[in-house]
Amino acid sequence: MAIRKAAVIGGGSFGTVVANILADNNIDTTIWMRNEDIAASINQQHINPQYLPGTDLNPSLVATNELETAVDGADAVFISVPSKSVREVLEKIRPRLTAGQALISTTKGIEPDGFLLMSQVMNELCPNNPAGVLSGPNLAKEIAKRELAATVIASEDSDLRRNVQQALSCSYFRVYASNDLFGVELSGALKNIYAIVSGFVAALGMGENTKAMIITRSLAEMSRFAVAMGANPLTFLGLAGVGDLVVTCMSPLSRNYRVGYAIGQGQSLDQAVAELGEVAEGVNTLRYVRAKALESSIYMPLVMGAYEVLFNGADPRVVAQGLMTGEHASDVEFALPRNEI
Numbered sequence: 001m002a003i004r005k006a007a008v009i010g011g012g013s014f015g016t017v018v019a020n021i022l023a024d025n026n027i028d029t030t031i032w033m034r035n036e037d038i039a040a041s042i043n044q045q046h047i048n049p050q051y052l053p054g055t056d057l058n059p060s061l062v063a064t065n066e067l068e069t070a071v072d073g074a075d076a077v078f079i080s081v082p083s084k085s086v087r088e089v090l091e092k093i094r095p096r097l098t099a100g101q102a103l104i105s106t107t108k109g110i111e112p113d114g115f116l117l118m119s120q121v122m123n124e125l126c127p128n129n130p131a132g133v134l135s136g137p138n139l140a141k142e143i144a145k146r147e148l149a150a151t152v153i154a155s156e157d158s159d160l161r162r163n164v165q166q167a168l169s170c171s172y173f174r175v176y177a178s179n180d181l182f183g184v185e186l187s188g189a190l191k192n193i194y195a196i197v198s199g200f201v202a203a204l205g206m207g208e209n210t211k212a213m214i215i216t217r218s219l220a221e222m223s224r225f226a227v228a229m230g231a232n233p234l235t236f237l238g239l240a241g242v243g244d245l246v247v248t249c250m251s252p253l254s255r256n257y258r259v260g261y262a263i264g265q266g267q268s269l270d271q272a273v274a275e276l277g278e279v280a281e282g283v284n285t286l287r288y289v290r291a292k293a294l295e296s297s298i299y300m301p302l303v304m305g306a307y308e309v310l311f312n313g314a315d316p317r318v319v320a321q322g323l324m325t326g327e328h329a330s331d332v333e334f335a336l337p338r339n340e341i
């Protein structure tokens, strides 16, 4: 069934953007948020003054503080809150959901207990609702200005994929499909770590060759980790892999990059996060991925170096420098395995 009525849960930057695309596509869309003043601004002035102050939102977009107004009767419910709040939000909406209403996560993070991705949390709490994940190079502030962008809808359910492609595709937003839900979702979470590292590199004034080396070795490291976890390495060649890694590692619009940049300039992690005032998922993801890599003996020098900088006060210069030492390595491990060098 096509998506005629949609709910978006979460009134931050990305939730507002997704809701606005749906509204631009003439879909009856309600965005749920806790903040009453922001909801009133969206309904009366058609702006989200806290997260997207310069953007005129589609006047048909409705904001509410009542979950039932958003969720009841929606064909699709998009979840767009930080990963630490996804379980809490799902527990609130679960009693209202009916079988078949699609659940789509736009959240790029990991739940530490059990190392769960958001679709796994959705499947655990709402097993009767088909699950999908939206991920790609999607800086909210650019899409809000209706600058051209593309994304990936990943799901094992082909109806869900097609319906979301139809609901979100428009003159400025293109939606590609994937059936590797796990790979797409893991890649969206992992790239945030490397955006922080790229922020250090930029703040330290390192060269363009260094930046390219960091991004490419980040791709090698994140795909090595993902394959060890069971993902398809080819997924990392797509928009949710290379695409999102490149944009997040190169743009000062990325919050994760900004946190890394501030630390590279000498700020503490606490100062950098406080100054940002929005979510930078990579900080927690770094902790969880480092623990998993140590537990599973996965070689991740950038993750290990970034952890030392963020949590043990090491000099950010050591992270890039750390790549220059150690064993001789393979460029593309899927072509030349590490143990065959």
Ligand SMILES: NC(=O)c1ccc[n+]([C@@H]2O[C@H](COP(=O)([O-])OP(=O)(O)OC[C@H]3O[C@@H](n4cnc5c(N)ncnc54)[C@H](O)[C@@H]3O)[C@@H](O)[C@H]2O)c1
Residues within 6 Å of the ligand: 010, 011, 012, 013, 014, 015, 033, 034, 051, 080, 081, 082, 083, 085, 088, 089, 106, 107, 108, 109, 138, 139, 140, 141, 277, 278, 279, 281
């Ligand atoms: N901003 C982007 O460019 C972008 C793009 C793609 C994906 N994402 C991902 O989307 C997710 C959300 O990011 P964002 O940029 O919208 O974050 P944000 O910081 O702009 O907004 C988060 C929103 O979630 C709300 N929220 C937090 N906890 C809540 C709870 N318990 N109940 C209800 N609401 C709660 C906050 O009040 C806020 O409105 C993140 O995982 C992020 O990685 C962001």
Ligand SMILES: O=P(O)(O)OC[C@H](O)CO
Residues within 6 Å of the ligand: 108, 136, 137, 138, 139, 140, 192, 195, 244, 247, 248, 253, 254, 255, 256, 257, 279, 280, 281
């Ligand atoms: O601002 P960031 O670092 O959370 O990145 C936003 C999006 O994930 C980019 O695709």
